[in-house]
């Protein structure tokens with residue numbers, strides 16, 4: 001055992017210094033539970049391998065500079081007998097439960113937690129960042145890894161920042177606010193590179209022409225790390241294929257259709273999903289609307305990746321050595337010089353993540369659970385590990401209109417004596433308030449989700465909401481009388497105003513009803529679809545298939561540049577929206593069908609449809625095998641793969657590559673700043689075509 005790490009009976013308090021080095025308080029244990037749930041799922045599925053993590057070193061910023069860690073450092077210096085604790089719960093481990101240790105953080109895990117090492121033993125530590133040295137308390141141990149709570153940052157990462165959100169620790173909706181935004185973008189790109197290399201066994205372009213991954217970090221070191229010399233399944237002790245598998249499980253368990261993880265807050269809580277309980281934030285795409293409807297799609301699939309056998313690991317030490325070697329000049333965030341840097345090299349070009357100029361206030365939809373605290377109406381987010389609702393004034397990733405509307409609705413409800421729904425007794429009225437805002441149009445929709453048809457003093461409530469919120473164009477009621485965590489019930493009615501509000505993506509106009517899905521970050525959606533359009537390479541004469549089309553957003557975006565677009569989607573309501581939106585935009589060359597893409601594409605094939613381009617945008621579990629087979633039979637010139645899950649993307653790219661396609665490039669897009677999620681667009685071309 002490292003002499004610096006010996007058990008301490010004292011528990012040091014959390015320290016804060018200007019945000020840097022701030023342990024994420026209450027989120028630590030919760031984060032541990034999330035990671036643990038993932039790992040346990042994986043163990044159930046009997047996989048082995050090593051968990052992917054991002055990591056590497058950072059330039060030194062010692063505890064004296066940050067003003068932190070003196071207490072910890074002192075203990076650190078005096079500690080260490082080299083003796084293994086007598087009561088180690090799991091024999092042979094260098095750490096024990098409730099013991100305090102100093103850990104070096106070598107990577108970031110898939111929930112944004114720090115991946116640390118103590119005497120070679122892996123600990124997952126929410127709130128810790130790569131390159132940091134931290135004092136931790138072990139909360140839970142497994143044979144090959146454990147979970148620990150961050151007590152103190154002794155050496156802070158230069159990328160550590162103070163999270164601006166006052167409720168960051170408790171909410172869980174965001175996971176990366178304590179990491180500088182530029183570094184978040186690096187982390188997300190590296191996530192993609194790691195998945196392509198490790199899961200897809202794909203070669204990522206490396207401007208040195210060396211081993212994939214040897215020099216593709218650009219200004220930081222957020223890459224996957226394994227210990228040199230350790231066998232593949234001894235590395236971090238967590239199966240690599242778990243990355244894939246957990247998502248499949250997640251999708252199945254949550255039963256969501258539009259499952260880009262996140263916004264079905266209640267459903268996610270129920271499923272102990274890893275995405276977090278940030279009610280306002282509910283941080284990624286919007287699963288809620290079709291929750292349950294496409295649940296059947298979430299069934300587990302046995303197609304899993306083989307555990308990796310390669311031994312070309314990147315050693316953490318070599319990463320530290322290679323940091324600051326000039327790569328940053330070439331691989332800049334805006335991609336300047338990128339093409340040139342990669343010219344003549346083999347492999348997939350993974351571009352720098354497209355980030356936001358202002359990565360705050362980007363969400364166009366809030367859905368907030370309501371409750372009562374000492375008789376008064378509260379609305380905010382669920383306290384960790386419970387369904388107790390904590391009142392919240394503001395969420396920094398929400399459009400500020402949404403915060404204001406929620407505050408006003410809350411205040412009016414309090415004044416009128418509206419009672420909140422109580423889960424335990426199934427009594428009370430107001431369950432959730434959902435607010436949607438059109439970024440371009442400024443139109444606002446308020447949806448009151450109630451446990452019952454009748455709203456007492458409804459006319460007064462409507463009048464006051466209208467008076468308080470000038471932009472309101474629609475006030476709706478959705479009735480949900482179920483004992484369920486699903487947010488919406490079946491019946492929606494308009495209390496005042498219009499049935500829909502409108503907004504745009506590019507120059508395509510969309511009608512947004514209380515229950516229709518619409519991307520929550522319209523600014524980045526435009527960037528994402530713009531890239532999909534570019535990758536589709538349309539000249540006006542092409543036939544395009546948009547599989548997993550939702551409400552037809554991508555189909556309609558592409559239709560103006562193609563001869564004909566066919567969209568297929570499993571949720572009938574979404575297809576109704578797609579047709580309505582086609583009419584709204586005068587688009588007559590788009591045709592939509594309800595069904596599983598894996599069933600409908602073969603029908604179209606039999607009917608003689610021969611697409612030049614196939615776009616897929618599947619849920620987190622990726623494409624159905626049968627769909628991939630059909631794509632390989634149809635042999636379109638290009639496949640554009642839009643993905644919210646880099647691990648299933650990598651898996652499916654492998655299948656397509658084996659079937660005669662070449663992945664040219666992948667563009668990560670940051671749709672959900674401050675969360676661990678990243679969206680990608682990949683371009684594949686048929687090997688016998690020239691691109």
Ligand SMILES: C[S@@+](CC[C@H](N)C(=O)[O-])C[C@H]1O[C@@H](n2cnc3c(N)ncnc32)[C@H](O)[C@@H]1O
Nearest residue numbers: 257258297548549550569570596597617618619
């Ligand atoms: C990530 S969303 C993409 C939606 C759309 N492209 C957009 O950007 O708004 C995935 C969509 O696939 C749908 N879906 C899930 N399984 C499907 C299947 N087997 N066949 C067709 N659509 C499916 C979901 O209901 C959801 O609308």
